[in-house]
Amino acid sequence: MKIREIMTRDVQTVRPDDSIRRAAQLMDQLNVGILPVCEGRDLVGVVTDRDITVRAISAGKLPDRCKVAEVMTANPRYCYEDDPVGSVTELMAGQQIRRVPVVDRNDRLTGIVSLGDLATEAKNDRAVQGALERISSPSQPDRS
Template sequence: MTQHVRDVMTADPVTVEPQTSVTAVARIMRDENIGADLVTEGGQLRGLVSDRDLVVRAVAEGGDPGQTTVANACSEDLVTVGPDDDLTLAVHVMREHSVRRVPVVDEGHHTVGIVAIGDLAIEHDPDSALGDISAAEPNR
């Protein structure tokens, strides 16, 4: 049976505005137990910022995390999939672009979800190490 992206994606993902501080985004990630936020402006997807992006593009550069905005840390060259796309397309996109998370957008280019490599592992290989780790309770 063919599965679609909507079957495994996280719907209604957390979004932040580009002017949000790195500190505020880090707190959101901590509080929501997520590793990435979508950056939107006026309802349109502008970027994706991961916990690693915050470290490599903001903290390691020596800027003040309270003053540095997420616009300076996010990835803006994004690939996306649609909610009705086949899961094999999401896997292909992740492999081709070497990404772990892909925003899901509708026909109007509005963000409706995010699909992560862990979501795919839980669905297709739940007994794998990645599937196991992705399904586990958060380590706080």
């Protein structure tokens, strides 16, 4: 099975120069916790609800003045739409990430694949189930 068979298509994006307020409002409207950050159709980063909270709000940045570029993860992990589901789940498990942008072979954003997509669409695949368990393992605090 290829990622294109289970990914979410028609993903909404934000630009690096959009405010984090706009990103948060779009996340609320779409009921999502991540948005790809694109210049045109070129993926340049991802911004999550956690990025906004931890990198901006906790630092006292103003939502209308803080730009997505200030808090996003630049050069995110991504996969290709023709990658096998198993290799993408291994990537997700190895990095303990729950969502991965999907690009075509011209590096243009075509969708996103999430832990939920894998859990519902590839639930009978043992390798996928093992990876899902590793992705879902609690992480350790990065500070003492």
